Amino acid sequence: MNGSMEQNIRTLxxxxxxxxxxxxxxxxxxxDLQVSVAATVREAKMQLEQGGIDFCLTDLRLPDGSGLEIVSEIQHHHPLMPVAVITAYSSADSAVEAMKAGAFxxxxxxxxxxxxxxxxxxxIQLLGPRVAEKAAVDPVVGEGxxxxxxxxxxxxxREQIQRxxxxxxxxxxxxxxxxGKELxxxxxxxxxxxxxxxxxxxxxxxxxxxxxxxxFFGYEKGAFTGATQRRAGxxxxxNGGTLFLDEVADLPLPMQVKLLRAIQERAIRPVGAHKEMPVDVRVISATHQDLAQLVAEKRFREDLYYRLNVIPLSVPPLRERREDIPVIAxxxxxxxxxxxxxxxxxxSPAALAWLTHYPFYGNVRELENLLERAAALHEGASIEPHDLQAPGTPPAESCAAPPNLDATIEATEGRILLDALERAQGVKTEAARLLGISFxxxxxxxKKLGLDQ
Incomplete structure (x- = not known):
């Protein structure tokens, strides 16, 4: 930043x-930012009430209260104002609590x-359009x-995504x-x-x-046999962007320890390196498993769970939003x-009606598989219900109310697994990749379904 780009942006x-x-x-x-200062929660609230503040940076420990009071005040009365907090070096829990309260x-x-x-x-980037009139700063806008x-x-x-x-x-x-967790x-x-x-x-x-x-962390040249040159992890x-950890529940415990340190310290040590290097990475994780249950079973570290699960977001299954099936299809x-x-x-209208009553235990991925098969095998001007009913698919008339829920789930799961194996020409690791699950x-x-021959 240089010149007078931010000269009209006021920071508290x-x-x-x-x-x-x-x-x-x-x-x-x-x-080139304008700066106002306050030493207490009371002084900060008075300045916020007077208006004109664009961005706030507050310590968490103040003489008359907690900086979390200021974060909450801003979230309630100035929801578009970015607020960040200052924490003690070893106080990771305080940082997590502040971000849950609304600190960015x-x-x-x-x-x-x-x-x-x-x-x-x-x-400044978070200020977005509000900055346009006050400074020559364009927000970074992505076509999501x-x-x-x-x-x-x-x-x-969608509303949560924007927040x-x-x-x-x-x-x-x-x-x-x-x-669609990665989406x-x-x-x-x-x-x-x-x-x-x-x-x-x-x-x-x-x-x-x-x-x-x-x-994850890369390695230096000569770190081990075969490391002929440095490689970034x-x-x-x-760095500077987002690291998406899909199926994070599959991480072994020793790696969970290293991941926790990297997230808390915002630094990594490549294999063979003598010192850590700082990284600026936002971590988003996902899994179809119940992490809280895995923590209770001692299969996932509790401290890492709380570090990753600062803000939870649940993606609903397709069968709970059937009105969305036509546009997605x-x-x-x-x-x-x-x-x-x-x-x-x-x-065809009949095929669309068939899809809206299908259980879709494989969700959008299963919908895409059904459509891909139907597109390849159909005859005529449009896709009809019989084009969608591959071997093992429940009949159209039974899709709305399966007679035996457990059996239907197992049959659907088995069909999805076997279909993936067929597409992967029998290679299980490739089939797992196609389904987006671990090997x-x-x-x-x-093995559970008796299909591991």
């Missing part, structure tokens, strides 16, 4: 230590000037993935396999000031355990027709 610094206030004020004024980021004591500048830049649908459930998800885009807080996305993660990234930076997805269940540390690749069918070079392709999970499901 709240800290009771004069030396800290002076350091913060000097750094932000050097960025935090900086730890002792304060690093470069980290403070980085935080201020994020705040489309989250289609008109149901109340998916409308709430979460303004935060640096870790998000944990839950939902059944095939609901939601990409949409959060695209709605954030990080939209122009990398979105780096990784399936935690697809990385061999002995390679995890080098995959996933954290470094995502039409979009998928257009994509499939274009990919297969089929020209114009449409669903261990795929093998377990086959």
């Amino acid at each position: 610094i709240v800290d009771d230590e004069p030396a800290i206030r002076e350091l913060l004020a000097f750094t932000l004024e050097d960025m 980021d935090y900086v730890s004591k002792p304060i690093e000037v470069n980290r403070l500048r980085q935080l201020a830049r994020r705040a 993935p489309q989250i289609l649908g008109v149901s109340p459930a998916i409308t709430r998800v 979460l885009g303004r935060s640096m807080a870790p998000v944990h996305i839950t939902g059944e396999s095939g609901t 939601v993660a990409r949409a959060i990234h695209a709605a954030s000031p990080r939209a122009a930076a990398p979105f780096t997805p990784v399936n935690c269940g697809a990385i061999p355990e002995n390679l995890m540390e080098s995959e 996933l954290f470094e690749a995502a 039409e979009m998928l069918l257009q994509r499939i027709a274009q990919r297969q070079g089929l020209g114009s392709l449409r669903l 261990r999970s795929f093998r377990y499901r086959l």
Whole structure:
């Protein structure tokens, strides 16, 4: 930042230590920001009431209360104002609590000037259109993935995505396999000031355990046999952007410890390196498993769970938003027709009605598989219900009310697994990748259903 780009943006610094206030004020004024200061919660609230504040940075420990009171005040009365907090170096829990309350980021004591500048830049980007008249700063705007649908459930998800885009807080996305958790993660990234930076997805269940540390953190030349040159890891690749940890429940316990440290310290140590390197990464995680249950079973670290699950977001299954099926099916069918070079392709009214009554235990992924098969095998001008009914598919008339729920679920799951195996030409690791689950999970499901021959 240079010149007078931010000269009209007013920042409120709240800290009771004069030396800290002076350091913060000097750094932000050097960025051409206007600075006001307060030493207590009461003084801060008075300045906020007077108006004109664009961005607030507050200590959490103040003489007359907690900085969380200021965060809550801003969330209630000035919801578009970015607010960040200052925490003690070892107080990760306080930072998590502040982000849950609405802070978009935090900086730890002792304060690093470069980290403070980085935080201020994020705040200015979050101001978005409000800055346009006050400073020559354009927000980073990303064309996010489309989250289609008109149901109340998916409308709430879209609203959450926009709110979460303004935060640096870790998000944990839950939902059944095939609901589109990665799509939601990409949409959060695209709605954030990080939209122009990398979105780096990784399936935690697809990385061999002995390679995890080098995959996540990279390695130096000569770190081990075969390391002929330096290689950046996933954290470094995502620097400045978002790291999406899909199926995070599949991480082995030793790697969970290393991941926790990287998230808390915002630094990594590549294999073979002698010192840590700072990284600026927002972490979004996802799983179809119940992490809280895994914590209770001692299969997932409780401290990592609370660090990842700062803001939970649940993606509803397709059968709970049936009114969205027509628009999703039409979009998928257009994509499939274009990919297969089929020209114009449409669903008959009867086929559309059949789809809206189908249980879809495999969610959007299963819908796409059904449409892809139907597009390849159909005859005539449009896709009819019989084109959708592959071997093992419940009859159209029974889709609305399966006679035996457990049996129907198992039959549907088995059909999805076998279909993936067929598409992967019998290679189980590839079938697991197609389904977006780990190899261990795929093998377990086959064995459970008696299909592991």
